[in-house]
Amino acid sequence: MVSDTTAAEIERRRAEEAEAESADIDRTPVRTYWQLVRQRFMKHRLAVFAVIVLVVLATYAIIVPTVTGDAWRTTQLFRDDAPPELFSEDGEFTFAVLGYNEYGQNLFARLGKATQTSLTIGLAAVIIIVVIGVFIGSIAGYVGGWVDNLLMRFVDIMLSLPGLFVILMITAFFGQGNVWVVVFAIGLTGWTTAARLVRAEFLSLREVDYVQAARALGASPQRIMLRHMLPPAMAPIVVAATLGIADSVVVESALSFLGFGIGRDSASLGTMLQNARDYFFSGPLKVVYPGVILILIVLSASFLGDGLRDALDPRQRVEK
Amino acid sequence: MSDAAMAPSDGVVEGEQMSGGQTTEQRAAARGGSAAAPLLEVDNLVKHFEIRGGLLGISKLGAVRAVDGVSFSVTEGETLGLVGESGCGKTTLGKVILRLLPPTAGSVNFEGKSLFDLSSRELKAARRDIQVVFQDPYASLNPRMSVGEIVGEGLYVHGMTNKRERESAVRDLLKRVGLNQQHIHRYPHEFSGGQRQRIGIARALALRPRFIVCDEPVSALDVSIQSQVLNLLSDLQDEFQLTYLFIAHNLAVVKHLSTRVGVMYLGKLVELSDADELYQAPAHPYTKALLSAIPVPDPTVRRERIVLKGDLPSPANPPSGCRFHTRCPMAQEICKVEEPPLRDVGGGHMSACHFAEEVTPLGSE
Numbered sequence: 001m002v003s004d005t006t007a008a009e010i011e012r013r014r015a016e017e018a019e020a021e022s023a024d025i026d027r028t029p030v031r032t033y034w035q036l037v038r039q040r041f042m043k044h045r046l047a048v049f050a051v052i053v054l055v056v057l058a059t060y061a062i063i064v065p066t067v068t069g070d071a072w073r074t075t076q077l078f079r080d081d082a083p084p085e086l087f088s089e090d091g092e093f094t095f096a097v098l099g100y101n102e103y104g105q106n107l108f109a110r111l112g113k114a115t116q117t118s119l120t121i122g123l124a125a126v127i128i129i130v131v132i133g134v135f136i137g138s139i140a141g142y143v144g145g146w147v148d149n150l151l152m153r154f155v156d157i158m159l160s161l162p163g164l165f166v167i168l169m170i171t172a173f174f175g176q177g178n179v180w181v182v183v184f185a186i187g188l189t190g191w192t193t194a195a196r197l198v199r200a201e202f203l204s205l206r207e208v209d210y211v212q213a214a215r216a217l218g219a220s221p222q223r224i225m226l227r228h229m230l231p232p233a234m235a236p237i238v239v240a241a242t243l244g245i246a247d248s249v250v251v252e253s254a255l256s257f258l259g260f261g262i263g264r265d266s267a268s269l270g271t272m273l274q275n276a277r278d279y280f281f282s283g284p285l286k287v288v289y290p291g292v293i294l295i296l297i298v299l300s301a302s303f304l305g306d307g308l309r310d311a312l313d314p315r316q317r318v319e320k
Numbered sequence: 321m322s323d324a325a326m327a328p329s330d331g332v333v334e335g336e337q338m339s340g341g342q343t344t345e346q347r348a349a350a351r352g353g354s355a356a357a358p359l360l361e362v363d364n365l366v367k368h369f370e371i372r373g374g375l376l377g378i379s380k381l382g383a384v385r386a387v388d389g390v391s392f393s394v395t396e397g398e399t400l401g402l403v404g405e406s407g408c409g410k411t412t413l414g415k416v417i418l419r420l421l422p423p424t425a426g427s428v429n430f431e432g433k434s435l436f437d438l439s440s441r442e443l444k445a446a447r448r449d450i451q452v453v454f455q456d457p458y459a460s461l462n463p464r465m466s467v468g469e470i471v472g473e474g475l476y477v478h479g480m481t482n483k484r485e486r487e488s489a490v491r492d493l494l495k496r497v498g499l500n501q502q503h504i505h506r507y508p509h510e511f512s513g514g515q516r517q518r519i520g521i522a523r524a525l526a527l528r529p530r531f532i533v534c535d536e537p538v539s540a541l542d543v544s545i546q547s548q549v550l551n552l553l554s555d556l557q558d559e560f561q562l563t564y565l566f567i568a569h570n571l572a573v574v575k576h577l578s579t580r581v582g583v584m585y586l587g588k589l590v591e592l593s594d595a596d597e598l599y600q601a602p603a604h605p606y607t608k609a610l611l612s613a614i615p616v617p618d619p620t621v622r623r624e625r626i627v628l629k630g631d632l633p634s635p636a637n638p639p640s641g642c643r644f645h646t647r648c649p650m651a652q653e654i655c656k657v658e659e660p661p662l663r664d665v666g667g668g669h670m671s672a673c674h675f676a677e678e679v680t681p682l683g684s685e
Contacts, residue, residue: 032466032507033463033464033507208459209454209455209456209459209460210459210460210461210462212415212420212452212454213452213454213460213520213523214462214473215420216418216420216447216450216451216452217447217451217473217474217477217478217523217527218443218444218447218448218474218477218478219473219477220477223477227462227465228462231464232463232464
């Protein structure tokens with residue numbers, strides 16, 4: 001039997017413990033989930049650097065084509081392979097810091113336009129990939145059963161087709177050279193991985209206690225999916241999406257390089273590489289410029305993906 | 321290793337740590353005894369998980385019999401403890417009662433109304449009355465939601481859409497479970513295990529339920545925190561007239577809270593009786609083995625220790641006859657052939673053993 005003194009003693013000690021614990025929490029400021037995400041992300045040096053690189057590239061892709069206007073496609077035969085300059089001989093501001101190509105086109109302006117095209121295609125394709133992938137994947141993962149079976153076998157079929165050839169066929173069939181056809185071709189073939197990812201996340205989240213608790217509270221399926229399952233599933237999706245941008249840019253370049261992508265009347269990193277192919281030895285810089293941009297996009301996207309993966313994981317603790 | 325040997329780790333909650341020193345009878349008496357009609361009736365509940373295989377995953381290869389014909393009832397205001405080793409189906413049973421898993425067969429009545437025949441609207445209403453506290457305080461709280469959002473979710477879902485109203489209700493709940501109201505905007509990762517479990521309890525309480533399934537609510541906590549949470553649950557029971565189904569793998573934890581205790585083995589209830597009766601005079605050799613695993617906080621006491629041989633058989637392929645016969649020290653020929661029914665062995669003490677009358681109290685040999 002418990003004596004009164006020990007019971008009182010225990011009561012007092014428990015109160016003290018609770019007090020100490022809450023005092024411990026009170027000393028740290030309230031930090032929301034997103035504040036923590038930012039703190040974790042900032043600790044990831046490479047990812048921060050990647051963001052800076054991507055911002056610089058995006059700025060370049062937006063500003064230079066706007067400022068230089070048509071310079072990226074204006075052919076000036078008398079300026080073929082002309083050296084770099086800021087002003088032309090007649091004092092006109094040209095901003096041709098990378099010189100001219102064999103058609104006398106301003107390489108700096110052309111590279112800006114190409115970066116713009118490639119980044120646009122990459123982003124737009126990824127949006128399609130994420131939308132379709134999240135939709136199909138969340139239905140398969142949440143509903144399960146034969147619906148899941150059916151959708152996933154369809155994904156298997158999609159995955160068994162060689163992606164690049166399907167894209168080639170779509171672009172060849174539906175209007176070669178159109179940017180949006182390329183975007184849709186990449187988007188429609190690329191969503192399978194995202195769908196699998198989301199499905200896997202949903203399948204495991206379905207059994208997690210806090211999702212079960214929400215069901216026990218009577219929350220609707222929509223609320224459970226949007227509030228409890230999609231946010232944690234978003235972390236891998238965001239990571240996959242950043243990597244998807246890199247993939248899409250590369251696929252577009254490959255398409256254009258093969259002559260099925262963006263037409264010659266436009267410019268992308270792929271068309272620039274294709275044009276430069278013939279001058280690999282005489283003018284290697286024409287290959288290097290778009291190549292470097294391509295590498296920068298791909299590397300930055302994957303570093304960004306790494307950083308986001310760590311930052312979005314709520315289990316990672318931030319030390320002060 | 322014998323599974324029964326896993327139990328002792330939580331044993332320290334026994335003894336003087338329980339506040340007030342109230343015995344189980346006193347607590348039951350305070351709540352008006354157990355003469356009232358049952359609040360929850362589980363009748364022959366079966367839950368099988370099918371093992372599918374084959375090319376398309378359609379052909380049935382067998383079934384894991386997680387819960388295989390369990391019947392019991394819980395009276396308003398009482399606590400039914402449910403113990404058994406890992407994999408015996410106790411958590412599955414809880415989830416079926418909560419309608420988190422579809423049943424294979426059987427029925428569960430809440431206030432005389434079958435929980436399995438409800439429309440989705442009725443089910444949502446019924447969910448207000450039946451809530452759950454989960455085992456793992458780390459997995460049971462959404463890390464992306466603040467304490468206020470977590471505790472207030474049930475209120476929101478059931479129509480309390482006014483934010484200010486909800487916040488004051490949440491603050492009140494936090495106070496009742498012993499948490500600082502200032503922490504309403506904090507996130508789960510900032511709290512200790514015991515505090516998180518309090519948040520989970522507050523969430524369960526938000527809808528003012530009448531029945532709470534406590535699914536091993538203290539198994540994941542430090543021993544020193546366990547008693548705090550158990551005391552809290554006991555206090556809340558008095559305050560809100562709650563009825564508990566208290567699931568645990570440890571008889572010591574169940575002892576202080578339960579008015580009655582059920583023991584499960586491989587998907588079946590093997591013994592069900594008043595708590596004190598079960599501890600004093602077990603009528604099933606499995607219960608006796610579990611009891612012998614509870615450590616006694618007195619080094620001079622020598623006690624018989626029954627170590628069960630072998631592992632828990634697979635619930636996909638349970639033994640014939642009595643499911644416990646493969647590990648039972650008292651097993652006879654009949655046990656391999658004939659399955660013993662759960663029968664009254666005197667004074668409402670139910671046991672599923674052919675030789676229930678011959679089971680001696682612990683330490684009598």
